[in-house]
Amino acid sequence: MSRMTRGFFPLRSAALVCAFMGVAAGAQSVPTGNGTRQPDSSVVLLGTPNGSRVQAGKLVRPDTVEIGDPFTLIVTVVVPADARIEWPTIADTAATVAMRAPVKVIDEGTRLGGRRERAEYSLSAWNIGTLPIELPDAIVRFGDVTMRVPLADARIFVKSVLPGDTTLHVPKPARDLFPRVLPWWQRWWPALLVIAGLGLLWWLWRRLRRRKAAAVTATPLDAYARAMHEFDRLDRLQLAEAGESGRYVALAVDVLRLFVAVRIPGAELSQTSAELLVAAVDDPRVPRDRLVSLLADADGVKFAARRISPPRAREIGGEARAIVEHIERVDRERRAAEEAAKAAAVAAAEKERQEIEERARRESRRPKSGAR
Known part of the structure; x- marks a missing residue:
């Protein structure tokens, strides 16, 4: 160093x-919180x-x-x-x-x-x-x-900031300055809510019940059954006897057109008479000549205001019903023939299967060559 x-x-x-x-001279003694x-x-x-x-x-x-x-x-x-x-x-x-x-x-x-x-x-x-x-x-x-x-x-x-003795001091709970007054709807709203819920459930149950009843009673009708029902209803109205022959013919032809639109492919209710004939000309179930004559008479009444007598009106209505019955009869015969053909084919297939099984059974029973 x-x-x-x-x-x-x-x-x-x-x-x-x-x-x-x-530093040591500046040190002083001061009182503490515990008295020392x-x-x-x-x-x-x-x-x-x-x-x-x-x-x-x-x-x-x-x-x-x-x-x-x-x-x-x-x-x-x-x-x-x-x-x-x-x-x-x-x-x-x-x-x-x-x-x-x-x-x-x-x-x-x-x-x-x-x-x-x-x-x-x-x-x-x-x-x-x-x-x-x-x-x-x-x-x-x-x-x-x-x-x-x-x-x-x-x-x-x-x-501590607490008083000297707090062991026996139990403070009272705080109180509101003024008593609280509740309106009636705040006291009763739970009950009103329950009543509203029960009313809603009852309404839904009743609505579902009505729908089920309507589904059971309102069974959809077949096109032919509906057409027959409409023709019978039209006859009960007796429009021809009441002087409404043209109206009777128009309604009868409308029932026929509705049936044809359901049963004939390509036919529609909005088509004119010519278009309906074109759509139904190739169908073998339709009597074309009778349908052409009927639609011509109906068009003259509906569009040309041609007067027609009550007997003639009833004839046209009967012809419309007859055409519907003819189409339904031919359709049923065709369906019956198809079902018979299917049944015959099934029977033939079953018979052929039985013959094959019988032949196989005989072959299985025949002794094989060289067997003792």
């Missing part, structure tokens, strides 16, 4: 001792391998608070001039003692080779009793040397 270095360290050590005496008294600052002396000294002091002001009240922790550290201090923080926001603001660091300058630095922590406590502040250690870096200044021993006393 050089002569200048050996002379420098005693001078710096003397300056640090003076700074330490200044304790010093409001503490001084820590730490040494480095090269003989330097680091002084640290802590001060909690005030030392007694209530829950949530702010208080300040002041930490003063005297270090060599070229040392660097890393101040810790409380990162856990849910801790018993939490920080209200970032740490405030004040550099008080260098005196006689020692630099004095002060950190002020604004804190709040959230429990009662004597609580440790639980602040991590401050780190002092001096060249290659790292030193820790312990700060975890700082404490704060939090007093």
